[in-house]
Amino acid sequence: MGYQIKTEDFDAVLKDLSQNYRIFAPRLYAGAGAFSDTDRVEYGEIGSIGDIEFDKKSDFSFKEVLFPQSEVLFYFTEDEVKTASEEPKGNIIFLRSCDLHAVRRFDEIYLKNDFEDLYYARLRNKTKFILMGCPKSFENCFCVDMGTNTCDAYDAYVKADEDFVFVDSGWEALTEKLEGKSKVVSVTPEFVQENPVHVEIPEGIELKDVLGLPMWEEYNNRCIACGRCNFVCPTCTCFTMQDIFYQENGKVGERRRVWASCHVDGYTDMAGGHCFRNSKAERMRFKVMHKVNDYKKRFGYHMCVGCGRCDDICPEYISFSGCINKLNNAIKEKETDDNEE
Known part of the structure; x- marks a missing residue:
């Protein structure tokens, strides 16, 4: 009504x-x-x-x-833990x-x-x-x-x-x-019916199909790993944890959940000094595959919603929609080369 x-x-x-x-x-x-x-x-x-x-x-x-960008999950002392109030x-x-x-x-x-x-x-x-x-x-x-x-x-x-x-x-x-x-x-919602930007998403691709694509190397030079695309994205859900110890008593503090980004240094650091996806090319590949391939395999639809904020915010003018189309073209070229062989 x-x-x-x-x-x-x-x-x-x-x-x-x-x-x-x-x-x-x-x-x-x-x-x-x-x-x-x-x-x-x-x-x-x-x-x-x-x-x-x-x-x-x-x-x-x-x-x-x-x-929230920074959210207190619980407070702790030596003897007890208290969940943050709602x-x-x-x-x-x-x-x-x-x-x-x-x-x-x-x-x-x-x-x-x-x-x-x-x-x-x-x-x-x-x-x-x-x-x-x-x-x-x-x-x-x-x-x-x-x-x-x-x-x-x-x-x-x-x-x-x-x-x-x-x-x-x-x-x-x-x-x-x-x-x-x-x-x-009578009230009917207004929905956009046409965008000037179009994407063609390759379907059913596997990691082995994209690992060695030359297109990723472009982002080693262009991306500065600032993570702004992740932070403005309405579907990026990654976080890290921070323990804050109060100065008055080093055994009392709080644990916070804080936004994290697959593009920034330290995101894949593990115990023992191991780090996956060191290069910016590898990080871009991971994000693109997650948004338009891997997530869909699990949940049945793409993670990206096409809002375009990542393109709007990037200081290096990297276009995510452009990257999707480059990936589609690269996959088609690879399939053609494989068939010719």
């Missing part, structure tokens, strides 16, 4: 919901970009519909709401279709991957997702080819203009607050 509600009345609904929920959405932070006099669009808490940046793609994804409020997250598909990827890793992760589960179970439409494609997006440009697994859909907010609500608590303040109308 759809609703048309005045902007000020919808803001009142958000204020009411904020009693029990923290509300996150893409926000424009003026002058906070990577360069002087540039802006940044990042997720932050909002208090009104006017705080939301609808017209620009967020530079960073929603994931730090459900998967955030009392739930979360409401405004996000686009590709990011909502990314939530499914996180659920696979942290809820269904042999065991349920307590810390993710307790945040996820108290989170509602409000879909933001995409009437047109943003730069570097390839969600259509990844099949993530449309979705129906949202709790509500919201579209705003100057005077009104249009809502498609499947969330009972929100519907109750809308009734009496709005009129019933």
Whole structure:
């Protein structure tokens, strides 16, 4: 069921919901970009519909709401361990279709991957997702080819203009607050139908097929192993652990889960000084294979959702979509050469 509600009345609904929920959405932070006099669009808490940046793609994804950059898991002393307290409020997250598909990827890793992760589960179970439409494609997006440009697994859909907010609500608590303040109308989500960027993903490839491909060597020279592509990606789920010991008492402290990146030094370090994937070429190969091949073998669909943030953020202008297409071409050439032999 759809609703048309005045902007000020919808803001009142958000204020009411904020009693029990923290509300996150893409926000424009003026002058906070990577360069002087540039802006940044990042997720932050909002208090009104006017705080939301609808017209620009967020530079960073929603994931730090459900998967904080640094999260205390437990506190410890010599004699006991105490699990970190749960955030009392739930979360409401405004996000686009590709990011909502990314939530499914996180659920696979942290809820269904042999065991349920307590810390993710307790945040996820108290989170509602409000879909933001995409009437047109943003730069570097390839969600259509990844099949993530449309979705129906949202709790509500919201579209705003100057005077009104249009809502498609499947969330009972929100519907109750809308009734009496709005009129019933037909509301249909806007989904992008065409991207300027296209990818062709090779299917069913094995590691032996890609190990010696010359294309990977390009990234030894171009990639600087900063990990920015991983940190903005809505489907990268890797972390490392840090134990923080309090200065007052070296036997008391806390353990934190902190984001990690397959591109940065130290990610594959093991006891005894062993390290896998030392070169940047090997790290790029690992990431690409994981996003568009290995994950699908296990879960049945690709990990990458085609949001294009990795292309947007890379300081060396490395294109992930371009890398996928290079891989596809390289596999075809290898198959042709093998057949000729």
